[in-house]
Every structure is written in structure tokens, then in C-alpha cells.
Amino acid sequence: MTSWSSVEIKAVPDAAPIVVFADGDAIYAPDTHRGRIASAIEATGFDAKAGRWLDLVGKDSDRIVVVAAGAKDSADRWRSAGGHLVDAIRALALKAVRLPAASDLDIGDVLADILEGALLHGFRLDQGRRDPIPGHFGAMLYIAESDLALAGRAQDRAGPVNRARAWVEQPANLLTPATFADEAEAALAPLGVTVRQLGPAELEALGAGGILAVAAGSENEPRLAIAEWRGAPDRDSWDAAFVGKGLTFDAGGLNLKPRPGIAKMKFDMAGGAAVLGAIERLALRKAKANIVAIVPMCENNIDGKSYRPGDVITSLAGLTIDVQDTDAEGRIVLADGVTYAIREYDPAVIVDVATLTGMIMGVLHEDFAGLFTGDDALAASLADAGTAVQEPLWRLPLVASMDYLVESPVADVSNLGAPGWFGAGGGSPVAGAKFIEKFAKDRRWAHLDIAGVGWATRRSSRSGPGATGFGVALLDRWVDLATGA
Numbered sequence: 216m217t218s219w220s221s222v223e224i225k226a227v228p229d230a231a232p233i234v235v236f237a238d239g240d241a242i243y244a245p246d247t248h249r250g251r252i253a254s255a256i257e258a259t260g261f262d263a264k265a266g267r268w269l270d271l272v273g274k275d276s277d278r279i280v281v282v283a284a285g286a287k288d289s290a291d292r293w294r295s296a297g298g299h300l301v302d303a304i305r306a307l308a309l310k311a312v313r314l315p316a317a318s319d320l321d322i323g324d325v326l327a328d329i330l331e332g333a334l335l336h337g338f339r340l341d342q343g344r345r346d347p348i349p350g351h352f353g354a355m356l357y358i359a360e361s362d363l364a365l366a367g368r369a370q371d372r373a374g375p376v377n378r379a380r381a382w383v384e385q386p387a388n389l390l391t392p393a394t395f396a397d398e399a400e401a402a403l404a405p406l407g408v409t410v411r412q413l414g415p416a417e418l419e420a421l422g423a424g425g426i427l428a429v430a431a432g433s434e435n436e437p438r439l440a441i442a443e444w445r446g447a448p449d450r451d452s453w454d455a456a457f458v459g460k461g462l463t464f465d466a467g468g469l470n471l472k473p474r475p476g477i478a479k480m481k482f483d484m485a486g487g488a489a490v491l492g493a494i495e496r497l498a499l500r501k502a503k504a505n506i507v508a509i510v511p512m513c514e515n516n517i518d519g520k521s522y523r524p525g526d527v528i529t530s531l532a533g534l535t536i537d538v539q540d541t542d543a544e545g546r547i548v549l550a551d552g553v554t555y556a557i558r559e560y561d562p563a564v565i566v567d568v569a570t571l572t573g574m575i576m577g578v579l580h581e582d583f584a585g586l587f588t589g590d591d592a593l594a595a596s597l598a599d600a601g602t603a604v605q606e607p608l609w610r611l612p613l614v615a616s617m618d619y620l621v622e623s624p625v626a627d628v629s630n631l632g633a634p635g636w637f638g639a640g641g642g643s644p645v646a647g648a649k650f651i652e653k654f655a656k657d658r659r660w661a662h663l664d665i666a667g668v669g670w671a672t673r674r675s676s677r678s679g680p681g682a683t684g685f686g687v688a689l690l691d692r693w694v695d696l697a698t699g700a
Contacts, residue, residue: 219377222301222337224330224366227357231313232278234303236296236320236329237263238287244279245319252281265295268303280312291605293325295676297332304354313357317365326362330369335677338377340384371499376677376684378402379485379492383669383682387464387481392430392512395463395484396438399491399510403442406498413439423511424529425536425551429544430513432468432521437513439555440487442494446502446700453563454504454698456556457494457690460545460569461487461512468515468541469523476573482682483545485669486568487512489686496691497700504700509556511548515541527626531555532654537623539631545571546647547630550654557656564593564697565660567651568686574642576667583609584668584685587648588661597661600693605676606685608663613648620646621653628653 235244235252242249242256251271255261261269265285272278282300285292304312317326333356358366382390382398390398400410415436418427423439430437440461447454462483466472472480487510494508522528526538528547532554536547549567556565575585584601586608588594594610601608620643623629630650648662668685671678678684694700 219340219381220334220337220373221339221353222333222356223353224334224356224358224370226360226363227313230275231311231357232280232309233276234280234282234300234312234314236284236322237281238284239263240287241321243284243320243322245315248279252279256281265289265292266299266302268299270307280307280309291676293322293328294332294335297329298336298674298676300329301333301336301354309354311355311357314359316359317362324365326358327365327368330356330358330366331373332676334369334373335376336679338380338678340381372496372688375492375495375499376687378495379488379684379687380678380682382488383482383485383684385481387514390463390481390484391435392438392461392463392514393436395461395487395512396440399440399442403491403495403498406495407444408494408498409443409445411441413441421531421555422529423531423551423555425531425547426511426513428522428526428528428538429468429515429548432518433514433516435463435514437511439552440491440510440512442491442508444494444497444502444504444506446497446504446506450505452505453507453560455506455564455566455694456560456562457490457506457508458549458552458556458565458567459487459490459508459510460484460549460567460571461510462545462548463512463514465515465542465544466517468544469517469521470540470542471517472542479670482670483570484512485570485665485682486663486686489568489665489684490690492684492687493690493694496687497694502694502700504694504698506694507556507560507562509552511552513548515544530654534628534653535626537626537629539629543630543647545569546650549651553651553654553660557658563659565655565658566597566663566690566693567660568663568665568690570666570669571647571664572642572644572666575644575664578644579609579667581667581671581673583607585644585664586610586661587613587645587664589613589652590659590661593659593661596696597663597689597693600696601689604688604692606668606689611644613645613652617645617649621649
């Protein structure tokens with residue numbers, strides 16, 4: 216299986232059905248096939264809207280499958296068409312198809328987008344199911360030898376996203392914090408990424424009280440995973456630190472989450488998966504930038520040792536935290552992650568990524584991630600990166616007048632909000648961002664709340680229902696915009 220996908224790409228044999236593309240104005244096919252395709256489209260009234268295909272039945276290489284390319288004003292139409300190609304292959308029960316050379320399709324480099332879309336929509340996580348899911352068989356895409364470089368580009372883009380999705384969809388009993396850290400090291404170290412893990416003893420010695428408090432109620436030990444990509448080794452400085460929330464399961468602690476939402480909480484490490492996936496993409500393309508990913512990994516469970524509402528704990532930064540709700544734990548571990556980034560790396564920019572609040576889903580649904588920062592230039596560059604890769608952000612307010620949202624009468628900061636403030640609870644996206652801001656220490660910093668976009672209930676150009684890998688492509692693109700890497 217290539218790139219966590221049921222779709223595999225190899226150089227061409229001739230004896231397989233051929234796939235071509237069409238829209239309302241053009242047929243993207245070799246000249247030798249266009250007459251037959253045009254006649255079939257006219258005879259059948261085929262409407263080349265996204266998601267439709269036309270099967271011109273023949274034997275082996277005489278069979279042609281026409282896949283709609285979608286509207287020309289769609290920013291991501293070719294990647295989406297690659298996904299619909301996978302749908303057609305499954306619906307028609309084809310084991311293999313072939314694509315003409317990109318030069319024959321008159322689409323050039325966008326073949327890489329088509330292949331990336333096929334790999335993303337071919338995503339499959341095999342967890343040892345006894346009986347295969349009908350229609351989820353593997354499929355082979357054959358391409359011309361001259362297009363192998365484009366295929367390599369597609370695999371380097373899709374592979375890290377699919378790996379992130381696989382981590383997010385792993386059940387929490389299979390992906391513990393230690394397993395997550397080990398798998399990250401195994402994936403990244405061969406690419407030249409330096410990966411380190413800090414366990415309980417090292418975290419205790421550091422004084423990482425936030426991570427240790429959240430993890431106290433679980434039998435599975437916490438980890439702080441650090442992945443360094445030095446693409447510009449001639450410089451000692453770090454261009455950015457990506458800090459990702461890595462809660463491999465979040466039961467809510469003593470403020471226990473209710474059904475049915477608790478069953479989904481294996482996904483609460485999607486931010487950590489995203490920042491590690493971004494590092495993998497940077498390493499694969501050898502980006503000339505120095506970026507570190509820092510992921511606090513733990514579980515928020517219930518036990519006699521669990522931290523409690525009303526506790527006051529001391530963070531790695533030395534700031535005391537008034538714990539008003541144990542289910543507002545993501546901001547606590549991120550605070551230690553941000554502090555570690557500042558102390559150890561002094562990065563030019565910090566971006567944290569987290570499935571932080573349920574309320575963001577009620578505001579932005581599955582369409583946008585929430586963007587919080589007081590830095591207009593940073594906000595613009597992140598938003599531009601999101602637009603470029605179809606992972607859109609929506610900026611929400613974060614101003615000094617909102618500091619009351621994290622005030623505490625007994626500690627430096629509250630993880631829930633000042634008592635009595637309606638709407639200042641742990642579900643508030645602004646309160647979560649305000650909390651983390653206290654630890655960013657006036658650095659160039661941004662917070663991305665991906666709780667709504669980290670898991671999809673419907674299809675997009677990049678994924679089907681389930682884990683999306685949101686943030687991997689965005690951060691990779693942002694490094695280009697911010698550093699020219």
C-alpha cells in the first residue's frame with residue numbers, strides 16, 4: 216500500500232482501461248480517442264459535472280472511462296477529479312486503469328494534482344478487519360514513464376497527510392502517547408529529521424507541570440515529542456516552531472465528557488498529527504528552512520490521581536493555573552509546549568494547532584479553522600497559505616479587552632475563565648486562545664483551532680468522511696510564503 220492509500224501508482228502497461236477527463240468545454244484525451252468520446256458524450260447527453268463519469272465499455276485498452284473534471288472556476292478541481300476517479304474505479308470494480316501521458320491530456324503538471332487526489336481519496340486504514348470492506352479493494356493507476364516525477368511529487372504531498380489521518384483514526388488503545396512518539400520517530404528520522412522524546416522523568420525534571428497534571432489520571436505515560444528539521448544548517452536560528460496538541464484520548468478528566476462525543480475523542484491529537492505531517496512534507500522536499508515541531512502527548516482520563524477542578528498547578532513557564540475544568544486540558548499542555556519552544560529554540564514565529572474547543576464547530580462548522588493572533592502580517596500569511604491549499608482559515612478577534620476571560624482570583628491564569636462570566640467557559644474559542652497567549656510572551660504567535668475541520672462528515676476535494684489531515688498542507692505552504700523555502 217502506497218502512502219496509506221489503497222491506490223498504487225506505477226509505470227504503464229498497455230492492457231488496462233484508459234481514463235480521460237472532460238468538462239463542458241473540452242475533452243482532455245489523446246487525439247486518437249477524442250472522436251469516440253465526443254460521439255459518446257453527445258449520444259448519452261453526459262453532463263460533465265464534478266462527481267460524474269461515463270464508462271465506454273470495451274475490452275482492456277479499448278475501454279475508456281471519462282471522468283468529469285468539474286467546473287473551471289473551482290480552485291481545486293483537478294485534485295477533486297482525482298478523488299472522483301477513485302470513486303469511478305470502485306463503482307466499476309476495476310483493478311487497474313491507465314492514464315495517458317500528461318502531454319497527451321493537455322493538462323501538464325496538474326497531473327500531479329490528479330494523482331494526489333487519487334491517493335488522498337484512496338486513503339484506507341487497515342486495522343486488522345477480518346473481512347474486507349466491499350469496494351475497498353486496491354487499485355493500480357498506471358502512468359507514462361515520463362510522468363513518474365509528477366507521481367513522486369503527488370506521493371510526497373499525499374503521504375504525510377494520509378499518515379496524519381491514520382494517526383487520528385487509530386483507536387486510543389492502539390495509539391498511546393508512547394506509541395505515537397515512537398511512530399513519529401520511525402517515520403521522520405530516516406528523512407533526516409532529528410526526533411527526541413521526553414518521558415515522565417524528564418518532564419518532571421523540567422517542571423512541565425501542565426503536561427504532568429493532565430496525564431496524571433492515565434496509566435499510559437506522557438511524552439513530549441520534538442522533531443527538528445534543519446533545512447538551512449548554515450543558520451543557527453529557527454524560523455518557526457509548530458506546537459501541536461497531542462491528546463491521544465480525552466475523556467474530559469473528572470469533568471467527564473458525555474456520550475456520544477466522548478467516543479470521537481481519539482481524534483484529539485489531530486493538531487499534533489498535523490504539525491508532524493508538516494515536518495515530513497518539509498523534509499521530503501528538503502525545504503531550506505529550520506522548523507521544529509513540538510507535540511505534548513498524553514491522555515486525559517479518570518483515576519484517583521487525576522487533577523481536579525479547583526486545583527492550582529504550576530506550568531513550565533512558572534505561571535500558576537487555576538484549574539476550573541479538567542476538560543479544558545488542551546490549552547494546559549499547549550502552554551507547556553509553547554514555553555518549551557521559547558526556551559529551547561527562540562523561534563521567529565510560533566504556530567500552535569489544536570482541536571481545542573467544541574464551540575468553534577458551532578461558529579465555523581467544517582468549513583474553516585479558527586485563526587487567532589494579534590499579528591496582522593502573520594494572520595495574512597497563514598490565511599493566504601490556507602487559501603492556496605484549500606484549507607481555509609477565518610480570523611476571530613483576540614484583543615486586550617478580552618483578558619478577563621482567563622482571569623483568576625487565586626492564580627496567575629484560569630483555564631476556564633473568571634467565575635460568573637457567562638460564555639467564558641472552556642468551550643469558548645477566544646478564552647482558549649487567550650490562555651495560550653499568556654504563555655506566548657509577546658512573541659509572533661498564532662493559534663489555529665481545528666476542532667471543526669480535523670474530522671469531516673462529508674466529502675471534500677481532499678478527503679472523504681473521517682480524519683482530514685487539516686493543517687499539514689497549510690503549514691507546509693506557509694513555510695514557503697514566510698521564508699521562501
